[in-house]
Amino acid sequence: xxxxxxxxxxxxxxxxxxxxxxxxxxxxxxxxxxxxxxxxxxxxxxxxxxxxxxxxxxxxxxxxxxxxxxxxxxxxxxxxxxxxxxxxxxxxxxxxxxxxxxxxxxxxxxxxxxxxxxxxxxxxxxxxxxxxxxxxxxxxxxxxxxxxxxxxxxxxxxxxxxxxxxxxxxxxxxxxxxxxxxxxxxxxxxxxxxxxxxxxxxxxxxxxxxxxxxxxxxxxxxxxxxxxxxxxxxxxxxxxxxxxxxxxxxxxxxxxxxxxxxxxxxxxxxxxxxxxxxxxxxxxxxxxxxxxxxxxxxxxxxxxxxxxxxxxxxxxxxxxxxxxxxxxxxxxxxxxxxxxxxxxxxxxxxxxxxxxxxxxxxxxxxxxxxxxxxxxxxxxxxxxxxxxxxxxxxxxxxxxxxxxxxxxxxxxxxxxxxxxxxxxxxxxxxxxxxxxxxxxxxxxxxxxxxxxxxxxxxxxxxxxxxxxxxxxxxxxxxxxxxxxxxxxx
Amino acid sequence: xxxxxxxxxxxxxxxxxxxxxxxxxxxxxxxxxxxxxxxxxxxxxxxxxxxxxxxxxxxxxxxxxxxxxxxxxxxxxxxxxxxxxxxxxxxxxxx
Numbered sequence: 001x002x003x004x005x006x007x008x009x010x011x012x013x014x015x016x017x018x019x020x021x022x023x024x025x026x027x028x029x030x031x032x033x034x035x036x037x038x039x040x041x042x043x044x045x046x047x048x049x050x051x052x053x054x055x056x057x058x059x060x061x062x063x064x065x066x067x068x069x070x071x072x073x074x075x076x077x078x079x080x081x082x083x084x085x086x087x088x089x090x091x092x093x094x095x096x097x098x099x100x101x102x103x104x105x106x107x108x109x110x111x112x113x114x115x116x117x118x119x120x121x122x123x124x125x126x127x128x129x130x131x132x133x134x135x136x137x138x139x140x141x142x143x144x145x146x147x148x149x150x151x152x153x154x155x156x157x158x159x160x161x162x163x164x165x166x167x168x169x170x171x172x173x174x175x176x177x178x179x180x181x182x183x184x185x186x187x188x189x190x191x192x193x194x195x196x197x198x199x200x201x202x203x204x205x206x207x208x209x210x211x212x213x214x215x216x217x218x219x220x221x222x223x224x225x226x227x228x229x230x231x232x233x234x235x236x237x238x239x240x241x242x243x244x245x246x247x248x249x250x251x252x253x254x255x256x257x258x259x260x261x262x263x264x265x266x267x268x269x270x271x272x273x274x275x276x277x278x279x280x281x282x283x284x285x286x287x288x289x290x291x292x293x294x295x296x297x298x299x300x301x302x303x304x305x306x307x308x309x310x311x312x313x314x315x316x317x318x319x320x321x322x323x324x325x326x327x328x329x330x331x332x333x334x335x336x337x338x339x340x341x342x343x344x345x346x347x348x349x350x351x352x353x354x355x356x357x358x359x360x361x362x363x364x365x366x367x368x369x370x371x372x373x374x375x376x377x378x379x380x381x382x383x384x385x386x387x388x389x390x391x392x393x394x395x396x397x398x399x400x401x402x403x404x405x406x407x408x409x410x411x412x413x414x415x416x417x418x419x420x421x422x423x424x425x426x427x428x429x430x431x432x433x434x435x436x437x438x439x440x441x442x443x444x445x446x447x448x449x450x451x452x453x454x455x456x457x458x459x460x461x462x463x464x465x466x467x468x469x470x471x472x473x474x475x476x477x478x479x480x481x482x483x484x485x486x487x488x489x
Numbered sequence: 490x491x492x493x494x495x496x497x498x499x500x501x502x503x504x505x506x507x508x509x510x511x512x513x514x515x516x517x518x519x520x521x522x523x524x525x526x527x528x529x530x531x532x533x534x535x536x537x538x539x540x541x542x543x544x545x546x547x548x549x550x551x552x553x554x555x556x557x558x559x560x561x562x563x564x565x566x567x568x569x570x571x572x573x574x575x576x577x578x579x580x581x582x583x584x
Contacts (some may be wrong), residue, residue: 103564197545210543239550240543309529320504327505329579331568341580342505350507358506362497362516363523365504379530381540386533388541420519421526437544461544 004030007484010075010169010223017064017074024064024074028057028118031076035120035167041148041488044162046081046139047089048121056118063116071226073116078162078171081122082129083214084203085109088119092205093137094127096326096333096352106203107238108172108214108231115230120168123158127354128323129179129207131155132426135417136356143413144187145485146451150410153183153426156217160187163217166484170227171217176207177311178405178430180215181442185405185454188444188483190471191217192224193430195462196437197242199228200235208318209240211311211434220481221472224441225249228464244462252469257477258292260470263299263398268429274408276448281404284445284455284474288402291477299394299401303386307432310387312424313367313380314435319357320364326352359420384435391436395460400470403429405442405454433458441467444480452483490528491521 004022017024032050039045053076060074084090084102086109091097105113112119126136134142134157142157144150145165152161156173160183163171173180175193184191192215199214206212216227225248233246264285269278289295328334328348335351338344353361367376394401406426416423433440438458445455455474459467475481492500497517501508508516562575571578 100568103560103567196543197547236552240545240547242545242547303533306529306533309527312523313527313530324505328570329577330565331570334570336570338580340584341582343507344580346505346507349505353506355512358508358512359516359519361504361506362500363520366492366500366520366524369500369503376527378540379535381542382535382538383530383533384541385538386535388544421522 006030006034007166008169009219010226011071013075013169014071014073024057024060024118025054027074028053028076031120031168035162038165038167041143042145042161042165043140043142044124044158044167045078045121046091046093046124046158049088049119052088053118053120056113060116060118069116072230075117075170076120076168077112077117078120078123078159078168079109079112080125080156080159080171080173082125082174082205083109083172084205085122088122090122090205091139092128093125093139094352094354094357095138098138098333100332102203104203107200107235109203111231112172117230123156123162123171125158126155127357128205128319129155129174129176130319130356130360132178132182132423133416134158134183135413136354138354141413144410146188147410150412150451151186153186153406153410155179157183159217160184160189160191163187163219164189164485169219170223172214172227172231173217174204174212174214175434176211176315177434178427180217181430181440181454181456182406182427184217184442186410186452188452188480188485189217189219190221190224190441190443190481191215192228192441192464192467193433193439194228194232194464195439197240198439198462198464199232200238200241202235202237206322208315209322210318211315220475221468222250222253225468242462247465249465249468252465253472255469255473256292257288257470257473260288260293260400260473261296261398262288262293263296263394263401265299265301265394265401265403266297267301267305268403272407272425272428273404274448277404277408277453280446280448280453281455285402287477288474291473296398299397301390301394301432303383303390304432306383307387307435308424308428310380310383310435311431312363313376314384316360316364317367317377318364320361320368323357323361387432388436391438391458399466401458403456403458405429405456409448409451409453429456437461439464439467441471443471443474444483446480490524492517492524
């Protein structure tokens with residue numbers, strides 16, 4: 001059998017599987033060989049699921065032979081290790097959950113399995129999804145496939161790196177403040193944060209419950225639409241999932257860019273934005289305009305700037321409550337030699353959590369503590385309302401808002417590890433979208449210093465189709481999404 | 490706004506986090522810098538603005554009161570650090 005081209009997209013593999021060019025089993029074996037070989041450099045995976053993958057691939061072959069299955073049947077996928085998988089260790093990249101084996105599948109994992117996708121492994125992340133570089137992992141940092149001395153972004157850095165490196169065509173991540181879009185930008189692929197409520201959070205290790213969303217990484221809009229379509233939809237187990245029908249997320253493909261109203265807010269192109277990133281964005285805006293998009297530079301989102309501050313009150317506050325469950329009693333790491341019950345709990349938490357997680361628990365505990373609730377948490381929730389109103393008003397005038405995804409290209413390992421504020425600034429442009437709840441996508445739009453640059457498009461609530469339609473239109477007139485990092489090894 | 494060492498210790502106690510002296514002092518400095526940054530919110534007028542807890546207009550989501558199967562105790566015990574006779578064992582809370 002001929003060598004399988006693993007640079008193919010999921011839809012290209014799906015066509016080849018149906019044409020009998022190769023089997024899902026052969027695709028899984030080739031994929032496993034490649035991701036194992038790459039992982040010495042990348043460290044994109046915490047756990048490989050070889051046996052499960054081969055079982056799922058055989059089941060996919062049987063389905064395909066019977067003329068059944070959908071767009072993801074037999075397609076290799078990476079799953080962020082924040083998503084609970086029955087019988088497969090789920091660590092959240094924390095020593096706290098280093099040996100945790102979930103007794104059930106998250107809803108998104110159930111739906112992914114039902115789609116016929118082949119799970120290759122659980123991907124690396126910042127511990128409990130707290131970080132923008134995947135350096136805060138108890139299992140070591142993931143490296144950027146474009147430059148191994150640089151970070152892939154985070155927190156879903158493992159998923160982004162393995163998709164960018166042509167390990168798997170698609171992967172799931174989660175995004176609380178940019179954790180899908182920012183690593184997608186830094187690795188040169190597409191990453192989409194769905195509208196809050198579009199995808200069930202049940203069975204996903206909770207970070208900040210009013211902000212967390214699961215979403216797809218892919219190398220083009222068509223694959224992202226297929227993966228989102230497989231996992232999206234109402235779930236009775238998550239009362240914050242929206243009771244809305246799931247559209248065909250490719251429904252706006254084919255419309256092109258003609259007449260697309262694109263808002264470019266100057267508030268998102270100010271101080272701190274690298275020149276190379278700005279230039280790539282401006283060239284892309286010209287491409288959009290040349291292909292019929294209507295550029296509107298008059299929209300403003302003045303309060304969105306404060307989104308970062310709002311986020312660093314709301315997210316740690318919610319995290320401090322969510323992470324209270326790690327007490328060493330029910331599951332996870334447990335320190336058993338304490339002086340008494342309380343000491344064991346405090347020692348369990350002090351030893352089980354890493355530095356960034358402790359920092360955020362402390363911050364959230366402080367913000368929620370007696371005497372400070374009104375000044376911090378309640379104030380932040382009020383500003384959150386203002387930010388939502390600004391997005392609503394802007395999106396009355398335009399179809400999508402265009403911004404940089406990240407103010408910079410991939411930075412060096414250790415560069416920002418001990419400077420939390422500098423690290424947090426990486427998510428300046430992505431965070432306001434989580435605060436408002438809207439969907440956002442990052443797509444590759446150029447290079448600066450040889451490293452990928454991402455363009456963020458933000459849409460109206462539950463209009464992921466508009467974002468993916470615009471992304472598809474942009475892909476038809478550019479080839480940034482076809483650029484692959486250097487082969488190694 | 491600089492946090493005092495006593496305040497940092499108090500927050501750690503509230504959060505049930507055993508921290509080394511070194512961690513306490515580093516966190517004191519870092520949290521103080523982050524809290525300074527929070528001051529920008531004071532300049533935003535939120536008079537009469539209601540708070541947003543989450544971005545969907547869903548309220549009091551209910552389900553039918555029907556018994557459904559739940560996970561077995563045996564499955565849940567597999568991840569528990571200390572189990573005895575079908576119970577999770579903890580240290581005495583009252584001494």
